[in-house]
Amino acid sequence: MTSTIPKLPQDMPVTSPRYVGKEVKRIEDPGLVTGRTEFIDNLKLPGMAHAAILRTPHPHARIIRVDASAAEQLPGVVAVLTGEDIKRWCNVGATSPEGWGSTPMAVEKVRFVGEPVAAVAAISRYVAEDALELIEVEYELLEAVTNPEEAQAPNAPKLFEHNASNVILDRNYTWGDVDRVFAEADHVYTEKFRWNRVGANPMETSGCVCQWDVVNNSLTCYGSYQTPGFIALGRAASLNLPSNRVKVVAHPHGGSFGGKGGPRGTDIAALLSRKADGKPVKYIEDRVEYLLAGAGQSWDRYYQASLAVKADGTLVGLKVNLVDDQGAGAEGYGTISAAKPLAAFTGCYTIEAAQYDLKLVATNRAPTYPYRGYGPPPHNFVLESMVDIAARDLGMDAAQIRRMNYIAPDQFPYTIPSGNEYDSGRYEVVLDKVIAMANYREMRELQVKARTEGRLLGIGIVNTVEPGVFDWNAYSTVGVPGVGVPEGVKVSIDILGQITVTVGFALEGQGQYTLAAQLVADYFGVEMESVRVTYASTDIAPPHFGHGGSRLGVAISGAIMGACNKIEEKFRLVSAALMQCEPEQIELMDGHLRVKGMPGAEMHIAQVAGTMLGRSDLLPPGMEPCPEASFVWTAPDRNEPDEQGRCKSYLTAANACHIAMVEVDRDTGVTDVLKYFIVDDCGTRLNPATVEGQIQGGVAQGVGAVLYEEYVYAADGQPLVSLFSDYLLPGIHEVPMTEKGALETPSPVTPLGAKGCGEGAIHTTPATIMCAINDAIHPLGIQITETPASPNRLWQLLQEVR
Amino acid sequence: MTALQHVTVTVNGITYERSVDPRLSLVDFLRHELHLTGTHVGCEHGVCGACTIIKDGMAVRSCLLLAVQSDGTNLQTVEGLRNAETGELHPIQQAFIDEHGLQCGFCTPGFLMSTLELLADNPSPTDQEIKDALDGNLCRCTGYQSIIKSVRLAAAKTSGGKLAGTHGSA
Numbered sequence: 001m002t003s004t005i006p007k008l009p010q011d012m013p014v015t016s017p018r019y020v021g022k023e024v025k026r027i028e029d030p031g032l033v034t035g036r037t038e039f040i041d042n043l044k045l046p047g048m049a050h051a052a053i054l055r056t057p058h059p060h061a062r063i064i065r066v067d068a069s070a071a072e073q074l075p076g077v078v079a080v081l082t083g084e085d086i087k088r089w090c091n092v093g094a095t096s097p098e099g100w101g102s103t104p105m106a107v108e109k110v111r112f113v114g115e116p117v118a119a120v121a122a123i124s125r126y127v128a129e130d131a132l133e134l135i136e137v138e139y140e141l142l143e144a145v146t147n148p149e150e151a152q153a154p155n156a157p158k159l160f161e162h163n164a165s166n167v168i169l170d171r172n173y174t175w176g177d178v179d180r181v182f183a184e185a186d187h188v189y190t191e192k193f194r195w196n197r198v199g200a201n202p203m204e205t206s207g208c209v210c211q212w213d214v215v216n217n218s219l220t221c222y223g224s225y226q227t228p229g230f231i232a233l234g235r236a237a238s239l240n241l242p243s244n245r246v247k248v249v250a251h252p253h254g255g256s257f258g259g260k261g262g263p264r265g266t267d268i269a270a271l272l273s274r275k276a277d278g279k280p281v282k283y284i285e286d287r288v289e290y291l292l293a294g295a296g297q298s299w300d301r302y303y304q305a306s307l308a309v310k311a312d313g314t315l316v317g318l319k320v321n322l323v324d325d326q327g328a329g330a331e332g333y334g335t336i337s338a339a340k341p342l343a344a345f346t347g348c349y350t351i352e353a354a355q356y357d358l359k360l361v362a363t364n365r366a367p368t369y370p371y372r373g374y375g376p377p378p379h380n381f382v383l384e385s386m387v388d389i390a391a392r393d394l395g396m397d398a399a400q401i402r403r404m405n406y407i408a409p410d411q412f413p414y415t416i417p418s419g420n421e422y423d424s425g426r427y428e429v430v431l432d433k434v435i436a437m438a439n440y441r442e443m444r445e446l447q448v449k450a451r452t453e454g455r456l457l458g459i460g461i462v463n464t465v466e467p468g469v470f471d472w473n474a475y476s477t478v479g480v481p482g483v484g485v486p487e488g489v490k491v492s493i494d495i496l497g498q499i500t501v502t503v504g505f506a507l508e509g510q511g512q513y514t515l516a517a518q519l520v521a522d523y524f525g526v527e528m529e530s531v532r533v534t535y536a537s538t539d540i541a542p543p544h545f546g547h548g549g550s551r552l553g554v555a556i557s558g559a560i561m562g563a564c565n566k567i568e569e570k571f572r573l574v575s576a577a578l579m580q581c582e583p584e585q586i587e588l589m590d591g592h593l594r595v596k597g598m599p600g601a602e603m604h605i606a607q608v609a610g611t612m613l614g615r616s617d618l619l620p621p622g623m624e625p626c627p628e629a630s631f632v633w634t635a636p637d638r639n640e641p642d643e644q645g646r647c648k649s650y651l652t653a654a655n656a657c658h659i660a661m662v663e664v665d666r667d668t669g670v671t672d673v674l675k676y677f678i679v680d681d682c683g684t685r686l687n688p689a690t691v692e693g694q695i696q697g698g699v700a701q702g703v704g705a706v707l708y709e710e711y712v713y714a715a716d717g718q719p720l721v722s723l724f725s726d727y728l729l730p731g732i733h734e735v736p737m738t739e740k741g742a743l744e745t746p747s748p749v750t751p752l753g754a755k756g757c758g759e760g761a762i763h764t765t766p767a768t769i770m771c772a773i774n775d776a777i778h779p780l781g782i783q784i785t786e787t788p789a790s791p792n793r794l795w796q797l798l799q800e801v802r
Numbered sequence: 803m804t805a806l807q808h809v810t811v812t813v814n815g816i817t818y819e820r821s822v823d824p825r826l827s828l829v830d831f832l833r834h835e836l837h838l839t840g841t842h843v844g845c846e847h848g849v850c851g852a853c854t855i856i857k858d859g860m861a862v863r864s865c866l867l868l869a870v871q872s873d874g875t876n877l878q879t880v881e882g883l884r885n886a887e888t889g890e891l892h893p894i895q896q897a898f899i900d901e902h903g904l905q906c907g908f909c910t911p912g913f914l915m916s917t918l919e920l921l922a923d924n925p926s927p928t929d930q931e932i933k934d935a936l937d938g939n940l941c942r943c944t945g946y947q948s949i950i951k952s953v954r955l956a957a958a959k960t961s962g963g964k965l966a967g968t969h970g971s972a
Contacts, residue, residue, distance in 0.1 A: 029899040033899060203842075698945075
């Protein structure tokens with residue numbers, strides 16, 4: 001008999017799951033609240049040196065000369081790295097479309113403020129920074145291009161001289177009969193939007209300790225890596241090593257949100273170690289470095305969108321034109337985040353045809369990198385704002401126009417024009433639930449009253465689809481090929497029956513070690529506390545990717561269920577032999593292998609494991625004495641995209657509806673979020689407390705992006721943000737305390753019915769607050785179409801109608 | 803290089819004597835000289851609060867102080883919260899676990915120490931008082947809602963009795 005991966009928690013071999021679906025306490029937490037968890041800056045290796053990086057103050061310049069001789073002479077300095085070493089040892093990073101990548105340190109020219117030009121390893125960070133001051137760099141300044149318009153001008157200075165222009169990618173996707181749909185529409189609304197740069201800013205910056213084994217020519221990198229296997233492959237490519245000669249050891253890290261993937265620091269520390277004859281070298285990025293030039297800037301976008309609508313409010317067509325300022329090249333996978341909206345281009349709606357004009361442009365700003373949400377937050381801001389613009393013009397309520405355009409529950413699986421297939425959803429139920437929770441009608445009455453008092457009170461009601469469980473195929477058309485994202489685990493039961501789960505990713509904050517323990521404990525009917533979850537470095541871990549794309553919870557559920565299932569099959573064979581029956585007569589239930597229909601004829605899994613490892617004489621002939629199994633999961637049924645980028649990419653489609661009430665102060669332009677309600681349907685909630693934490697954290701980042709955060713650049717290309725006093729992360733007073741409700745529509749296509757849920761709130765919150773602000777100010781005849789809606793920006797708008 | 807200076811400081815009840823470079827920051831001293839790595843560095847310019855410790859009863863940013871400025875003081879860090887003899891967590895630590903007041907946990911030691919100061923001064927704070935007390939600590943993961951719940955729970959568990967200080971402290 002072959003069992004399969006359980007489709008729902010109640011299908012697990014346990015009378016009633018004790019942990020899965022319950023608000024269990026996290027096994028990660030005792031180490032974290034006591035300060036014992038080993039973040040990378042806690043690691044010390046014998047003989048370790050400390051690196052500091054010299055960064056250019058110029059946005060665009062040719063390097064004429066680098067003189068590091070004085071630095072080399074400073075007592076305590078063990079190695080100095082310059083562009084000459086890079087030229088000798090290093091390749092252009094493989095993370096970008098051909099011709100648009102960079103080496104970890106500038107060789108001939110610098111392209112953005114903060115780009116590394118030299119580095120020092122010394123006995124302490126203090127001495128290393130002293131040495132930086134002794135390095136002389138002579139530059140020939142070049143004209144900088146600081147926005148896409150300048151970058152595309154005729155005769156604009158080119159960032160990469162070997163390319164024809166500064167345009168990295170220019171393509172059009174057309175899905176369905178767009179021309180007909182727009183011609184037949186009763187209304188076509190068109191608007192421009194601007195989303196300014198924001199970024200991840202995890203509380204821990206990135207860091208590493210690298211050691212080059214100069215005898216065996218191999219490299220070990222310890223660090224705060226979100227995707228260890230990927231980092232290992234990248235280092236092999238950039239540092240000219242065979243891929244099996246790079247070992248990456250990911251440490252628990254203080255958040256990432258996509259914005260910790262920059263490999264430059266690791267490459268530099270690795271080469272300093274190589275130059276220091278194999279001494280380990282630690283590099284801890286500081287916050288100024290992170291803000292200037294870390295992998296922490298994302299989504300610098302100029303949009304124009306058109307929405308085609310029938311007279312009755314039916315949405316029929318969507319055109320989006322996006323010009324994305326990628327910054328100095330495409331090293332940071334910024335290209336991908338422009339492509340991700342294909343996975344949910346038309347949101348919750350039955351829009352029949354769509355078009356996406358996508359242009360990615362290089363400028364002398366810092367390169368853009370991933371950030372939680374990976375592109376849809378700006379896209380949804382545009383889409384949902386357009387829906388509100390249509391509703392206002394048609395005199396419809398914002399909830400009503402959405403309701404009448406929803407994909408209905410019986411239409412799933414539903415293929416959207418841009419090709420992805422949504423698995424399931426009940427959008428109207430989610431809407432009704434949040435409307436009831438918010439008492440939406442009363443909110444509107446409050447608004448009417450406030451308006452008569454001259455107050456600017458607004459309500460935003462916004463719904464989105466969160467594509468979950470990312471797949472590489474979503475990005476094939478922007479230069480990242482592949483189908484499938486394998487994630488593997490190993491489950492082992494020792495001779496005393498204790499269980500260990502081995503994974504290829506480190507703690508990052510989402511509670512996936514806890515989830516692993518929940519799953520295994522319920523599968524084998526043991527206490528969660530007795531399951532140990534441990535990390536394996538890239539040289540010994542099963543194939544893995546790690547965190548990213550609202551995927552890991554679902555992926556490790558699949559991998560763990562698969563591995564447990566394999567062990568169950570082995571145990572069935574062994575226990576059948578021991579209990580003298582056929583394997584088909586054995587079932588696993590509550591941690592025991594039982595002979596069906598014979599009460600009392602059973603063996604505990606510990607007995608079976610102990611027998612396998614300690615009594616080979618009792619095993620069936622040919623049975624491997626191995627009470628462990630590995631399983632590598634990837635999403636089923638994914639395919640290659642067609643020429644228009646259409647494919648089954650993200651496996652799950654979670655859905656949420658947010659309602660916010662805001663008040664804009666007419667005198668100061670300050671927006672106060674008065675109330676905030678959320679109903680979210682991400683399928684089975686494997687640990688509801690963790691899901692709620694993901695949602696609230698996404699709200700906080702969404703609030704930051706839409707009201708406060710912005711990487712500001714001066715007209716000459718100088719970044720004006722280098723401190724947290726310039727880049728305003730929302731604090732405890734700024735983030736609304738939300739009221740949350742849940743709907744659970746289990747995914748029919750995932751293990752246990754869970755859907756990706758790590759990014760939904762940041763997809764939804766910026767649009768919700770922006771729509772609320774526009775709802776507040778539109779009676780004055782103004783609207784805001786640029787993020788963040790900072791007091792300054794709103795005040796200027798309000799002054800125009802004074 | 804400037805001459806080293808002598809520092810005598812008590813941390814979590816243990817007195818340390820060291821000679822330090824005058825420019826060494828207090829947080830680097832704690833982390834790299836005393837190997838008390840539970841205090842984290844988030845911004846090194848006094849905004850994020852990850853490095854918050856208690857100095858002579860007051861919450862301070864250890865990234866904005868020099869090690870030499872701690873000479874003769876009594877410091878409490880996150881390592882001192884847990885009772886090493888019984889293994890018991892401090893009620894504030896336990897409350898953060900119970901209410902899911904952390905995700906990545908990097909900012910958490912700073913929040914715990916700010917909460918320690920708050921509840922020592924005000925055993926039953928209102929939500930507004932909690933927010934005011936924690937306004938100098940940034941968290942990028944939780945969105946703060948569960949942190950407020952954690953502080954409420956910690957207050958409820960300890961109110962009525964004097965809140966225990968850090969283990970080993972005076």
